[in-house]
Amino acid sequence: MPETLPPPPPEELLRPVAHLRLKAAALLLLTLALIAGSVLYLLYARGAFEPTQRLVLIADDSEGVSVGMDMTFSGFPIGRVRRIELAGDGNVRIAVDVASRDAHWLRESSVFTLVRGLVGGTTIKAYSGVLTDPPLAAGAARPVLRGDATAEIPQLMATARQLLDNLQQLSAPDSALNDTLAQVRQLTQRLNAPGGALGVLMGNEQDARKVLQTLDRTQQLLARMDAVVARADRQVFGAAGQPGLVAELRATVAQASGLLQDTRQSLTRVDAVLAEAQAVGANAREASADLGALRAEVEANLRKLEGLINDINRKWPFARDQELRLP
């Protein structure tokens, strides 16, 4: 196909533009300003002009953590993850740059968590319970607690399945719970019947009837006991015009008191008698001592007399033969 295009009109190429250089320079400046402004805004947005302090979080797993993600405090971003590295002991060191103007929210007692949500990314959160604690030093290393919502799902599912199985077993037609409920229904029916509670407690009708009889007899017994006690009361405390045991006892006690008084006087007299007897005894003792001496004298005289008789016997010529002779 031959080229049959018309030549360009010359005025299209040569049309003059007023203040061309100025306008072109302004346009260039606009472009440069746009690009430079964008670059500066980007640097500002990425925190290049912000004084920061370093915080190292130590985690056992860096899954979901990315460079540039925020660390939040009460939902407000106060720091950015700058570097993630594997430490010598196998832990993960997450270096976070915390803006100096927000660093006062972090205290020595602050707690850091790394949470993976079901939707959205991982978040690093800081919690400061005691804001009066000393502020966290620059370059401090802190352990980070992991809370993984998705990691708990399998465990949760297993537990839920177990729970559902248990529920199924519980609600099955031949389950223990069902039997229990049936028995409870029977029990309720028996309770609702006349004399139900006693029947439930005793197990059968006869025993329940016996309990009722026992109760009746107990009631009768109590009535009789009442009468006995009333009689005893009357006897002990007396009735109208009839002194009771207590009044008689009181009179007896008065009589006993008189008797005791008499006894005391008698005893006093006995004391006097005893004193005289004592004096008689003393006299008798003296007399006994004289009797001893007398006795000794009598004994000596008797001994002398015996000796004298013996002498006479020896000396007596008519000594008799005193020996008896049998034929």
Added chain:
Amino acid sequence: MFDASLDRLWRGAQRWALGWWRIIDLGAVVLVLLLSPSSYGRGARDRLARQIYTDTLPILPGFTALAALLSLVITHIVVVTALSYGLTRYALEMVIRVLVLELIPLTAALFVAMRTTIPSGAQLARLRQAGVLQAWRARGADPLRVELLPRVLAGAYASVTLAALSCVVALVMAYLGVYGLTTAGLSAYTRMFGQVFTPSITLVFTLKTLLFSLAVALIPMAGGLHPPPPGALLGQDGAAPASLARLFAVLLLIEALSLMGNYY
């Protein structure tokens, strides 16, 4: 029959290889000329200033308005959808990623190609047909320097300027669309912007914008500078449809590469 089809296939492959080679060759030549100080003489500067002015300024307000409207509409759609799913936290980030990172640079490049560089390439083709380029060469001037370099530079410049301005406008519109006329969300917005534009994404974005501008500026010029091979179809304005197809293919390729760089 078989020989004829094989011959046609061979010629087609030759045309394809020639077309791409001319683009690469022209790109290298233009880069050399760009880096040569002698390309910026007084006459060349005037010509360059005029080309930049006529290529960029007429389309700048229209495209900026279009970008603002597009940003507002897309922001509204995304925010309303995210609200219904309870994902408003991620709505703004998605708006910035979709609009500023992907849509706006591509739209700017296509807009510049349609309004500036493709007509400029057609103009170059007409000049070539009218023998103006040969006339320059006969007078001892390099037609590449006189006619081509200002057009390429102006096309690339227009593409970069439109992308930059419309990105800024899209950022402002996204903020206004989400927060309204208040400065309350400025710090949160800035922080989120900083999180989206990580160094690697910023590098990919910059490279993508530059490559878009180069492709948009170079490929239509390469089509206009050289006569189309015999048998090729010509469009109404003289630009070869083959060069347009190449332009779109290259833009798509750059976009795909940038997506891979960002998200893989």
